[in-house]
Amino acid sequence: MAEIPLFPLPLVLFPGGRLPLQIIETRYLDMLTACMRSDSGFGVVMIREGQPMLNHRDEQLPSIAYTGTLATLVDFDQGKTGALDILVEGTRKFVIRDQYEQTDRLMMAQVEFLPSEASAVVPEDKQHLVSLLESLLEHEAVQNLNLIVDFLDATDVGGRLTELLPLPNLFKQRMLEMKNPIARLADLETLITRMQESQS
Template sequence: MAAKTPHTDLPLFPLGTVLYPGGQLSLRIFERRYLDMISECARTGSSFGVCKILEGHEAGAPALPAAVGTLARIIDFHNREDGLLGILAEGGERFHVMRTRVRSDGLVRGDVELWPAEPTHDVPVELALLPSILERLIENLAPQWRHADRRLYDDAGWVGFRLAELLPLQADEQQRLLEMMDPVQRLAELRDILPRFQRA
């Protein structure tokens, strides 16, 4: 694997969900610390980090973030019907948090190492059912992917990350799949999890 790239003083947004590379995340922003963070990212064109919460809650006192997260780049803003700011963010590179600090406003910032993109692998024959399952999930749950390039369904990494974000997985499973470095291994794990969701 190529050398990891350092990234200092990254604002972190601990959430109750995992953002995967290439995924999309819709957020409503209401706490001052995160409104300021979004303003900073919009002004500078920079990203923020999304990490799964290990301890604590999304609002209120600073939560303890997982050590591996994903860069999030804002791709759209909108005003919600409830008057709050809504954003749509897209997942980029994964990163490992080396150290964190909490600012006086409660915003967690961290020094992180960016992981390189994982190698591209075709979906192996023994896992060929998974892209078909993903296509059915997308039709029902993820309209943003309905017109995705058909070639993406041959990409083990893309299929694995999309399945991981659409299946109702447990929190520790979501994080473990994010931290895996081998896209084929991730698909194999998802194949072993799938029987849990099959109707009797």
């Protein structure tokens, strides 16, 4: 078990994925300062209900998913507006066993880190998903993330596709919680096919 700060967001981050964020709230600026001092990370968790920002101190904290990803800082830049632009990378999946909040409304959690998924090669009949991922990586906004992708690895391909495709967050969360990378690719393939059929 480990204690980590949480950063609830309306998205899903996988291990190996990268995420640009703009930090303006004091509680998260303080959190990042503490993380940099201790060379530690924070948990990115999907918001099920509510908003990531608090408009006033008495506002209710968002309802969150219980499986998330530990994120570590890759790069940062202090903007002219006082906001902090950061780039983080997902490292390990975790499950929340207990959660609470600090006096500054920062969410904290006791988490159990999950083992890495078993290595699996992308099957021959799923190679079209690799081609789709390659095309997504050509977009300028994605190139700016400097992602390193192993196109042979089913976990890597499935994670990057889930993050980059415009899929419902609840589906993305289910993909994160899956432990079988081949089954994840199969579910992605099914949903992508449905989306393509609905557009034709």
